[in-house]
């Protein structure tokens with residue numbers, strides 16, 4: 001049935017090619033597809049299948065790639081790939097990047113490895129009408145905070161519902177938070193480590209999803225899609241995934257990061273994080289003659305400022321839901337001088353306007369206090385990460401919801417009172433990306449485990465998002 005359907009499709013494509021682009025002598029699979037042709041291809045694809053239900057169509061198409069997902073996952077978790085808090089890049093990451101590069105190259109795709117070990121892949125559009133450039137990202141490192149080398153993965157082919165007992169006194173228990181999602185996996189494939197290391201599903205799962213996605217497109221060049229850009233980053237687990245991303249041409253107009261948990265979770269919003277540094281500069285001099293020598297202490301004005309702009313009601317312990325906070329995190333004396341004080345404030349919130357209002361208020365207070373104590377006060381702001389919701393593609397939510405529906409996966413929309421990798425990419429001027437679940441559970445823990453079914457669902461999403469974006473004609 002598949003064969004027949006693809007034969008029909010190939011015949012149809014070559015017929016169109018013959019009439020419209022014979023002179024160009026381009027192989028049929030390299031020709032751009034117009035909207036009408038895409039509609040026809042979809043009709044042909046659907047005609048040969050038992051149902052027009054998009055979920056069944058997608059699953060019938062994807063079924064043969066499912067085993068490759070798990071195979072790849074087990075291969076990647078066997079690679080040593082820890083990042084480091086102190087090294088720019090670790091030899092293990094360099095080796096992993098090289099292996100991934102070779103694997104992508106062998107698929108026949110156009111891949112670049114940048115000087116700082118980012119992998120970038122671009123798959124050109126095969127449509128003849130413009131749609132937004134779609135970006136996918138994942139990271140290939142694992143955390144340096146816990147044993148993560150020489151991982152011995154254990155594949156449970158049919159999970160039986162009981163606690164999973166590992167070495168090193170580690171238990172994943174359905175009755176405990178670390179196994180609370182396990183009861184949904186009875187009869188399904190679950191992967192754990194042997195208990196002596198983490199598993200590395202964070203982000204071996206996202207890596208496997210995107211590599212299999214690339215394989216799928218390389219093997220199915222007539223599947224309609226716009227331009228796709230993929231970036232695989234190092235150093236994510238030490239907070240530096242965005243550090244050199246500008247080395248790549250990664251500039252999608254709509255983007256998704258494959259590094260989320262399980263159960264259809266998609267993070268569509270996160271905190272903006274700003275570090276606000278106020279420097280209070282007094283005047284040095286001998287305290288005993290301060291009444292006449294111009295000496296000005298910096299610390300009393302600094303304390304007054306801290307209490308005024310980070311009052312009790314803005315402290316993190318009073319913040320939940322969509323409320324942000326402004327926390328006086330610490331104060332320091334640069335160079336150990338009494339005439340200089342630095343206030344380091346952690347400022348978090350979902351709404352940029354509310355945060356800008358706080359800054360305006362804080363600057364006004366600083367000016368009043370500077371005048372009162374005759375000191376100088378300056379503020380410096382560092383954007384640590386930004387809320388992806390404020391800079392995502394305008395149709396991102398609708399596209400995501402449709403993609404989940406067409407993949408037959410229940411969407412579980414989440415808001416993160418924290419940052420995401422995508423939120424760090426935004427500080428580099430990139431579009432805000434949602435974080436898609438990949439089947440990871442208990443990351444950075446000996447009890448880390450993978451739901452194979454969720455990883456497969458994540459892969460389905462990578463294709464159904466692609467299909468949705470192909471419908472977003474910019475004309």
Ligand SMILES: [Zn+2]
Nearest residue numbers: 202203236259
């Ligand atoms: Zn991760």
